Amino acid sequence: MGTSLSSLRRQGRRLGIAVLFVVAGGGLWEFQERQHQDAYTWMGVPTWETFSPTTMHRVLRNDGYLVGWSDIRVNPLWVSYQVEAVGDSQIGSRPNFQADWRTLWPVSADSYSGSGYDRGHLAPNYAIAAVHGRSAQVDTFLMSNMSPQRPELNRQLWQRLEAAVMDHFAPRFERLQIITGPIYPERFMDNVFNRVGFVEVPEAFYKIIVAPHNDAPLALAFIMPQDVNGNEPLDDYLVTINEIEARTGLNFFPDLAVDIASVLEGELRLQGWALDEVAKKPGRYQ
Incomplete structure (x- = not known):
């Protein structure tokens, strides 16, 4: 006993x-x-407006950014990160692309070879490296941070917007919250076989830029289609955050007070951004 x-x-x-x-x-x-x-993130991690297989995702945590990964699209639905103004930053050498073991379907560094699409960064190499350091820069080369982009978009129009964020917008504000990702056709079956390997090809991409000013945050939002020439003015692609939510089925900034969200997400306000100063600025590769 x-x-x-x-x-x-x-x-x-x-x-x-x-x-x-x-x-x-x-x-x-x-x-x-x-x-x-x-x-x-700011005011909550993005989630879905209504649950469906195409909006379901899981959060992958990386050094410098978060990814809302879809195993149905084999693509991020969103990528979230923050940046701030930096001096004349010298970043490290360009890392190699690498597969991410966390993705259900295999996406290798050469999965896009011969497809006509670039491996388009969503969390950008330079901005993440300059703000968050070398380890974070290496993480931006995970294939779970890539999405198929036409060269004219990736190397020109999209690159110009990324440059405007760091060179023009960030110095104007203490910090910026960025959420970016792909947009697909409304009907899943219309695009289900449009893939690079396992990865579904988006029809457009969005980027949301927020300056979190306490009770009066400011926001710019863009939707850029795949079929651009690359030299178009950035302000041709301005939209409201509500438009992006309608096309993605996602809910951004779920913790934001309703009265503030109605203004931030529903209205197109350009005050404070001086977008006209960079809207037509040539890109690095033009």
């Missing part, structure tokens, strides 16, 4: 230690998650 009681006590102590470990580990996980959310 004494031996049995002693054995039960030992098992109870082990169980107690295991429970404590799980609780402590869970608390650490929540703390780390909050750190990532605070560093890479």
